Amino acid sequence: MNQQRRYDAVAIWLHWLVALLVLAQFATGWVWGFFERGSEPRFYLFRTHITLGSAILALALARIGWRLTHRAPPLPEGMSRLQRIAAHAGHGLLYLAILAQPALGLLAISAFGKTLGRWPRDAHNVAAKLILAVVMLHVAAVIWHQFVRKDGLLAxxxxxxxxxxxx
Ligand code: HEM
Ligand code: HEM
Structure with a gap:
């Protein structure tokens, strides 16, 4: 395959590392509620969530910096205008998610009971569901490319x- 039709190694590894960490965020964020308040697993899951979430923020900044200075391969040929807009909008939302969601999380833990009140926490919880929806659409799009269009996008x-x- 033509080299320019692929993402470069740094973009690829950053993508999969962040994707893995984002999945871990859903797991930790939604599993700790099953454990009693004050219990060890709940504390451990919460700590993991904060640590991995902060790593996502750092990696997101690195990723966006890399993306702005390195060309991404053009979208596969034959996609309609609407499909191109949807692809760019979806990717834009995912970049926004990995920046804004950790920022809200950090605000939430620093603002508990303080001047900001509950909104960062509520926004973080609502955003989690929206992000899950966008990630599912993202994966559905990849499956469509792979098995319906067969254009080698995943590769x-x-x-x-x-x-x-x-x-
Ligand atoms: C992309 C990164 C992140 C994702 C996808 C994510 C996802 C989630 C999810 C799914 C929940 C459970 C929401 C619910 O109860 O319905 C949650 C809760 C929470 N997250 Fe995150 N999170 C991220 C980063 C962070 C970071 C960096 C922090 C803090 C430094 C953080 C702090 C919290 C807190 C405090 C809660 C509990 C909010 C509450 O009390 O209801 N999150 N997060
Ligand atoms: C199993 C899950 C996932 C799969 C199979 C997957 C697959 C892919 C593939 C194949 C591309 C390349 C699209 C193209 O060639 O134009 C891509 C791009 C992208 N993915 Fe994922 N992805 C997954 C999860 C995620 C997650 C969780 C995030 C972030 C929250 C994410 C963020 C992005 C972004 C921002 C791009 C655009 C890259 C750019 O052009 O700068 N992905 N993904």
Whole structure:
């Protein structure tokens, strides 16, 4: 495959690392509620959530910096104008999510009982559901490209040695 039609290695590794961490955020955020207040697992899950969430913020900044200074491959040929707009809007929302959601989380823990009140916490919880919806649409789009359009889109975002097996 033409080199310029793929993401570069840094973009690929940052994408999958952040994707993995985001999944861990949903797991931790929604699982700690099953444990009693003050219990050890709940404390551990909460701490993990804050640590991984802060790592996402740092990686998101690195990722956006990298994206602004390195060209992404053009979208596959033959996509309609609407599909292109949807792809760019979806990716934009995902970048926004990995910046804004940790920021709200950090505000929430620093603002408990203080001047900001509950809104960062409420916004963080509502945003979690919206982000899950966008991620599901993102994955659905990848499946559509892979199995309906068969345009090799997934391979562009996989390390070269895995990419060969998906086409
Ligand atoms: C992309 C990163 C993040 C994602 C996807 C995420 C996701 C979630 C989810 C799914 C929940 C449970 C929401 C619910 O109860 O319905 C949650 C809760 C929470 N998160 Fe995050 N989170 C992220 C980053 C962070 C960070 C960086 C912090 C703090 C430094 C944080 C602090 C919190 C807090 C305090 C709650 C509990 C809010 C409450 O009391 O209701 N989150 N998060
Ligand atoms: C299993 C889950 C996921 C799969 C299979 C997946 C797959 C992909 C693929 C194949 C692309 C390349 C699209 C193209 O070639 O134009 C892509 C791009 C992207 N993905 Fe994911 N992804 C997943 C999860 C996530 C998550 C959780 C996030 C962030 C919250 C995310 C954020 C992005 C962004 C921002 C881009 C655009 C990259 C750019 O052009 O700068 N992805 N994803």
């Amino acid at each position: 562009r975002m996989l390390p070269a040695r895995f990419a060969a097996n998906t086409r």
